[in-house]
Amino acid sequence: SATVKGVILSIDSPGGTTVGGESIYEEVRKLAADKPVVAEVGTLAASAGYMIASAADHIVARKTSIVGSIGVLIQYPDVSGLMDKLGIKLEEVKSSPLKAAPSPFKPTNDDERAMVRKLILDSYDWFVGIVAERRKMTREQAQALADGSIFTGRQALANHLVDAVGGEPEAINWLATKGVDSKLKVVEWKDTEGHGLLFSRSMTKAVANALGLPDAGGDIIHELGADRLFLDGLVSVWHP
Known part of the structure; x- marks a missing residue:
């Protein structure tokens, strides 16, 4: 929108999910080509959150902040031990040894x-490259920080992972240096549909119906966080 002068x-x-972080990263870069964009980190911006x-x-x-x-x-x-206790044996026919690997039904070779x-x-190599490019570091500097470590906001500033310590006022001040009037009203945008990286509310209802649950079951799944309940694949995530 032409009425939007900058983005916080x-x-x-x-x-x-790593692909979810990649998708949002690319969209933010497209947005930044047209308008100044500043990221304001609250409690946490870790892994794919930091990628974005x-x-x-x-x-x-x-x-x-973390x-x-x-x-x-x-x-x-690896639930093979549990299957043994329950007397369950898995049989499979596959085209090649690495098909459907890793499998939860047997130890990984x-x-x-x-x-x-x-x-x-x-x-990981792609992620490190992004950090090096965006934070204007050498690849070696980015790699040294990309060992999974988490930092406070102050430590992140010292390591050049962030540009300033502060909150929304500091974000607004930076936008002002890019020609955005600091007196403009900050309008909060919210996704009323509640799309996650994997499931929208309508999709979680469909999942609930497939499981024999009423539509209300889909609402519960959505509120609990369908992205967490159904997460599958490569992830860039931090958890204590």
């Missing part, structure tokens, strides 16, 4: 683990 991107996120923050032209964080956790993760359970590691390292 409020971030309070531990991350999520790095897409902004300027990053502001509180002194005690910032960082630069990296990529994939987790999968060395070849499967190596395949997953290659997947992780390729996405």
